Amino acid sequence: MASAVNKRIYINGVGCLSPQLTLDNRLFLEEPVSTESNRLKAIDANYKEFVPPEMVRRMGRIIKMGVAAAKTCLADAGCQMPDAIITGTGLGCIEDTEKFLGNMIKNNEEFLTPTAFIQSTHNTVSAQIALLVQCHGYNFTYVHRGFSFESAILDSLLQIENGRASTVLLGTADELTANSLQIQKRLGFWRRNPIDNLKLFDHPDKGTIAGEGAVFFLLDEKKNSTTYTVLQDVEMLFMPHSADEIRSQINGFLNRNGISESDISLLLVGQNGDTRHQKVYDEVAEGSFPNVPACGFKHLCGEYMTASSFGVWLAAKIMKEQRIPEILQVSKKPSELKHILLYNHYQGINHSLILLSQP
C-alpha cells in the first residue's frame, strides 16, 4: 500500500496490562518481572475497579484484561468516550472457546450452558468495552495472527484520516491457556528448557517463551498535554521472499513518510530468542540500520500474536519520557528520540512495520 497517512495522529493515552508492572502509568519498567516458567503470565489487575461487581465473576479473564487496559487508557487520555473501538486479537477468547469445546466433547453435546459460547466470540472484548462506556460508534475486531494489531492500526488511522472519527480506542487482547500452550508446543513454538525471561536474548536457541496481554491506545487527531507520540504509519508484508525484499519495503515505507533509515533514532525488533527466526532481524538491522541503536522487547512480554502492541506501548512511553529503560539493553544510546521504528514478524509469515514520531 503505497500511500502515507496524511494527518498527524497522536497517541494521547495508554493502558497496558502485561506480564510486567505496566498498568500503573507512573511506572516504567523500573522493576522488571522475571520467571523461569517459559510462560509470561499477565499480572491481573484488581478487576473490581474496572468492571461492575455483578459482571466480574462471570466475565472471561481476557475480557477483564481488555476492559482494565481500555479503561486505564481512556482515563490516562482524559477521554470519556471514543468515536470508535477497534481491536486485534490472535486467538480471541480462547479460554471460553476451550471451555465450551471441552464440555461439548466431554458431555457428548448434552447439558451445555451458553455462557462460555456467548463469550467465546472473538469480538467480545471490543463489544464489552463498548457496552461499559456506551459507545455506539464503529466497532471492529481483527483476528489475523501477526497482522491482528497491525490491521487494527491501519483501520484506526483510516477512520481518523477520512474524518469518520476524531478519537479511536485501539487495542489488543490475547490470553494464554494450558491447552493453547500445549498445541503450540506441538507446533514447536516453545523452549524445551526453562530460561529466565530477562536473559532470553543472552541464550539463543530453538523456541521462545509464551506471553499474553491487553494493550490499548487512545488515538486522537488533536495533540494535547497528555500526548505521547505520533502514530505515523503502519505496513504489513505477507510472506516476503527475502530480507532484501523486506529491506526494500522498509525503504519505501520510510520514504513515503519523508524520512530515511538514518533518521530512525531507535529500532525496536520483535526478536524472540528463537534462532530459527533471528536471521531476518539481524539482516534487516545490520543491512538497513547499521548505525541505529536497536533492541528487542519480547523478553518482557513473551511471544504471542499481538505482542507488537506491547512494543508500541514501549515506544510510546520512550517517546514521551525521552528515555530508554535500563532493561532494554540498547546497543548504544541515541542522542535524541525522534523516530522509532518497530519491525516484527510472526512465524516468518506476517511481517510488520510501525513508525512512531515525536509529536
Place this chain on the structure above:
Amino acid sequence: MAKRVVITGIGIISSIGSNLPETIDSVLASRSGIGKLKYLDTFHRDEYPFAEVPWSNSQLAEFAQLTDLAGYSRNALLGLIAAKEAFAHARLDQVPRLRTGLISATTVGGMDRCEIYYKDFLTNDSKNQYIDVYDCADSTEKIADLLGIGDYVTTISTACSSAANALLLGARMIRSGKLDRVVAGGTEALTSFHVNGFNALKILDKVPCRPFDANRSGITLGEGAAYLILESEEAARAGNREVFAELKGYGNACEAFHQTASTPDGKGAYLAMERALKIAGLKPSDIDYINAHGTGTDNNDIAEGLAIERLFNGTIPKVSSTKPFTGHMTSAAGSAEAILSILCLTHRMILPNLNLESPMPELSFTPVRELISDLDVNVVMSNSFGFGGNNTSLIFKKI
C-alpha cells in the same frame, strides 16, 4: 473526492449451489437448501433442520482443484472455492496486476476439524495435519497464497456481521486509495460447536426458519462461503470487463446493549442503516429493496422490523430475508446476502421471504412472499447483525 467502488466478480457456495449459476437457478425456482444433515456428525442431527452444503470435503477439494486435501479444513475449502470463482468471474488473471488485497471473515475458523481432532491435538505426540487450522487466519492465508494475493491480507471476526464488515473495509480501503482491488467476503463451515452454542441459547427452530412470521421460533444454521471482487472504478476499466453493481454505502454501529440480544426497538440496526444511507448520499425513499438480516429469532425480527419502520417512515421498501434459502451462514451471511441482493439488481427481481405464513402483528409491513420478476430494482440494502451488538448495513446500486 473518494473513489467509486464497483463489483466485478462474484463467487458463492452454499446449500443452494456450488457456484453462482447454480445459486441463480435455485433462487429463481424458490428452492431452499434447508434439509437433513448428511455430513456434520452431531448429537442434534435429527433434532433440527440445517442448510448444509451438500458435498463432502473430498468433493469440495475436487471443486477447488486441490490434489491434496491435507491440512484443509472445510472452512478453508469452502472459502477457496468461492474466492476462486469470484477471481475467475472478474477475469482478474487476464488484466495487469494492481494493488490487491484479501479481506476475509470467519467466526470459528477451522473449528470443523478442531472439534474432531481436539483430543489428538493435545495428547498425540505426532503432529496432527489439522493442528494449525484452529485460528481464524488459517483459511485466509491459504486463499491468499493460492490466489497470489499479498498487498494486504487480513481477517475480520465480528460474529454474524463479519463478512458484511469485510466488504465495508474493502470499500474503505479502495475509496481511500490504499488498494485498487479487494477480494472480500467470508467463509464458515457448519460445526458442532455452533450447533451446540445456538442450541444452548435455545434459538434454533425445529422447522425451517420462518423470518418475520408471527410463529417464528429461531434460526436454521447454514454454511458456505461468498466473496466479491471490489475494484476502484479506474481499475475496473481494464480489460473490457463487466461491472455488476456499485457498493455505494456502508455503515457499522455497535448497539452497546447486550452481548447476544438487540434492543427492543433496534437502535443498532437503525444506526447502521442510517449511516449507510449517509455515506451513499441517498434518502430512505431511494432504497427499492432491503435484504434483511431476518434470522427468525423472536428478538431480531421485531427489533430489525421496528428499526426499518422508523427509518423508512412512510416509504418502506420491499423487504425479505433470504435465510430460508441458505440458512444462517453466520460469518459468511453478510457477503452471501450481499450477492443475493446484487442479483436482484442484475436480474430485475425481488427474492421472496420463504416460509412466511402469518405476518407479525407488531409490524405495519409484510415482507415479500413470492418471487417478483421483471421489476426495475436500482438500489438495494443488505443488513447483517452480530453478537456484541455489531450491526452493519450495505447499499448496492445498479450500474
